[in-house]
Amino acid sequence: MPKPHLALLATLAAAAALARFSDAVDPYYLDILTGIGINVILAVSLNLVNGYTGQFSLGHAGFMSVGAYASASLSVFLGPRLLGAAGGAEAAQDAFFLGALLAGGLAAAAAGLVVGIPSLRLRGDYLALVTLGFGEIIRVILQNFDAVGGALGLSGIPPYTTIFWVVAFAGLTVFTVVCLVHSTYGRGFIATHDDEIAAASVGVDPTRYKIVAFVVGAFFAGIAGGLFAHFKLTINPSGFDFTRSIEIVVMVILGGMGNTLGVILAATLLTLLPEVLRPVAEYRMVIYSLLLVGLMLARPQGLFNWRLGKSARFRTGEG
Amino acid sequence: MSAPQLRLSAVTLRFGGLTAVNALDLAVGAGELVGLIGPNGAGKTTVFNLITGVYQPSSGALSFGGEGLAGLASHQIAARGIARTFQNIRLFRQLSVADNVRVAANLHRATSPLQSLVRGRAFQDEEAMIFNRTDELLDLFQLAHRQHAPALSLSYGEQRRLEIVRALATRPRLLLLDEPAAGMNPAEKSDLVRLVRQVRQQFGIAILLVEHSMRVVMELCERIAVLDYGVKIAEGAPEAIRRDPKVVEAYLGEGRQS
Numbered sequence: 001m002p003k004p005h006l007a008l009l010a011t012l013a014a015a016a017a018l019a020r021f022s023d024a025v026d027p028y029y030l031d032i033l034t035g036i037g038i039n040v041i042l043a044v045s046l047n048l049v050n051g052y053t054g055q056f057s058l059g060h061a062g063f064m065s066v067g068a069y070a071s072a073s074l075s076v077f078l079g080p081r082l083l084g085a086a087g088g089a090e091a092a093q094d095a096f097f098l099g100a101l102l103a104g105g106l107a108a109a110a111a112g113l114v115v116g117i118p119s120l121r122l123r124g125d126y127l128a129l130v131t132l133g134f135g136e137i138i139r140v141i142l143q144n145f146d147a148v149g150g151a152l153g154l155s156g157i158p159p160y161t162t163i164f165w166v167v168a169f170a171g172l173t174v175f176t177v178v179c180l181v182h183s184t185y186g187r188g189f190i191a192t193h194d195d196e197i198a199a200a201s202v203g204v205d206p207t208r209y210k211i212v213a214f215v216v217g218a219f220f221a222g223i224a225g226g227l228f229a230h231f232k233l234t235i236n237p238s239g240f241d242f243t244r245s246i247e248i249v250v251m252v253i254l255g256g257m258g259n260t261l262g263v264i265l266a267a268t269l270l271t272l273l274p275e276v277l278r279p280v281a282e283y284r285m286v287i288y289s290l291l292l293v294g295l296m297l298a299r300p301q302g303l304f305n306w307r308l309g310k311s312a313r314f315r316t317g318e319g
Numbered sequence: 320m321s322a323p324q325l326r327l328s329a330v331t332l333r334f335g336g337l338t339a340v341n342a343l344d345l346a347v348g349a350g351e352l353v354g355l356i357g358p359n360g361a362g363k364t365t366v367f368n369l370i371t372g373v374y375q376p377s378s379g380a381l382s383f384g385g386e387g388l389a390g391l392a393s394h395q396i397a398a399r400g401i402a403r404t405f406q407n408i409r410l411f412r413q414l415s416v417a418d419n420v421r422v423a424a425n426l427h428r429a430t431s432p433l434q435s436l437v438r439g440r441a442f443q444d445e446e447a448m449i450f451n452r453t454d455e456l457l458d459l460f461q462l463a464h465r466q467h468a469p470a471l472s473l474s475y476g477e478q479r480r481l482e483i484v485r486a487l488a489t490r491p492r493l494l495l496l497d498e499p500a501a502g503m504n505p506a507e508k509s510d511l512v513r514l515v516r517q518v519r520q521q522f523g524i525a526i527l528l529v530e531h532s533m534r535v536v537m538e539l540c541e542r543i544a545v546l547d548y549g550v551k552i553a554e555g556a557p558e559a560i561r562r563d564p565k566v567v568e569a570y571l572g573e574g575r576q577s
Contacts, residue, residue, distance in 0.1 A: 002438045002443075004438075005438065175436075176436060179435050179436045179438070180432075180435055180436070183435040183442075183446065184421045184422065184424065184425040184428070184446060184449045184450075185425055185428065185432045185435050186435060187411075187414060187418050187421060187422045187425070188422055188425065190411065190413050190414055190418075191411045191414065191422045193413065194410075194411040194412050194413055194414070195409045195410075195411060195412075197373060197393070197405075197409065198405065198409035198410070198411065199394075199411070199422070200372075200392065200393030200394045200397065201371060201393055201394075201397055201402065201403050201405075201409075201486075202397055202402070202422060202423035202426060202485060202486070202488070202489050203394050203397035203398050203423065203425075203426035203427075203489055204394055204422060204425075205392070205394040206394075212432070258413065
């Protein structure tokens with residue numbers, strides 16, 4: 001069996017084991033682990049777009065909110081009808097939740113496709129602005145959409161998210177991105193990043209690669225949104241504003257663009273940091289920001305990127 | 320000359336008021352080695368960009384193997400069998416030497432990209448095939464010992480060679496070489512001439528060569544077309560071109576013999 005498949009099976013087994021013994025673990029740590037898992041899904045999926053394919057997207061929180069609202073709406077409005085007022089059997093709940101999560105992911109992927117096709121012809125700063133705008137548009141629409149609670153948000157979401165689902169989907173996200181990139185097909189993402197004209201000259205369709213990266217990235221952002229919604233139990237549009245997108249971008253940059261292991265570590269570190277800094281209360285965000293600035297100055301190629309750094313790379317001269 | 324494979328008929332490209340290529344007729348037969356020369360700014364690279372779909376002609380038509388190329392994007396033209404190298408080397412800098420070639424060898428793959436998730440037998444066989452083909456090509460062009468190195472860590476001459484290998488990995492029927500001898504010393508130029516001959520012998524493909532080095536062009540090409548200000552001013556055998564007064568005036572007369 002190929003290595004990534006073994007790793008995925010191992011992760012699923014670990015998720016099942018964690019779930020089995022979750023009662024013995026301090027709920028505080030379980031919550032932190034859930035937060036880490038959700039951030040890993042977000043960061044690793046964004047890394048496919050921003051890191052490997054080199055498209056600077058600032059709309060990840062927007063896709064996350066699409067997934068969160070889609071799956072939460074299903075649970076709140078459709079769930080009671082399907083499962084009965086009492087909530088139904090555990091197996092039925094799990095099956096329903098899986099369906100709701102996938103629906104959220106697909107809704108986000110559809111949004112990714114709609115935003116992606118026209119805007120991926122743009123480059124660099126322009127794409128960043130369009131995705132930023134998309135995120136804000138989604139937020140404003142949700143704020144004025146009374147059926148899902150408007151600005152007050154959607155509450156009464158059933159607590160379906162367990163540590164099993166979080167770890168399993170984090171594993172699935174990493175598996176998907178690693179498998180996509182680590183194949184002769186997947187090297188096309190990096191080729192697109194490096195030089196679109198050269199990539200096209202050897203038959204790589206840059207637009208197609210960008211759209212695949214965008215849609216896959218959005219799908220997993222939607223899954224993360226669904227997990228987040230059924231973990232927090234209340235969601236409101238302002239929780240998915242662009243500072244949330246920036247947070248995810250920071251994880252990708254800190255981990256080293258295009259380095260999945262580094263991004264996983266960075267997502268873990270940046271989720272833990274605010275918790276570790278809790279004792280210093282009001283100075284927490286100041287220290288957090290200073291640490292970020294310091295890290296970027298010390299390791300601009302990414303904290304966990306041991307490949308040649310960007311600054312050390314040289315460009316070929318004009319021939 | 321066999322029936323032309325690549326044919327440009329009255330191809331014109333205008334950028335605003337500037338006519339970069341003016342009513343150009345050019346044909347390259349199967350297996351032929353044709354040179355395209357001209358002073359700086361004559362429009363040689365622009366012709367390559369027209370053939371490979373980077374630019375669309377303002378008027379005129381291009382065809383390859385009897386099929387029109389109008390409206391096709393670069394990657395579609397690559398899939399039809401035209402590969403190229405670049406004047407200013409454009410390797411994938413984050414990829415290793417071998418991966419640069421594998422991306423290109425991936426062009427004609429039969430299994431779907433979705434297979435990269437499932438990784439079934441057919442997918443793994445195809446990956447192994449692409450790896451083998453890459454190894455063969457790197458071996459053939461003496462780059463095998465550097466296959467794990469980052470592409471940009473290669474020497475200048477090796478980078479040029481890698482670009483040619485990458486282009487060949489797409490299984491082209493026509494190879495466009497854009498100033499492959501630029502920046503090379505005389506010894507490297509001799510190597511290049513040998514390399515181009517080798518490519519032709521072993522792959523039997525047609526080659527269209529843009530080059531400033533008269534020595535390389537005269538040694539290699541069976542036929543030479545001369546561009547000046549986007550207009551073809553002469554075409555013929557190397558000896559005839561060398562003596563053509565119009566060419567001497569436009570090009571050799573400037574003392575550009577290198």
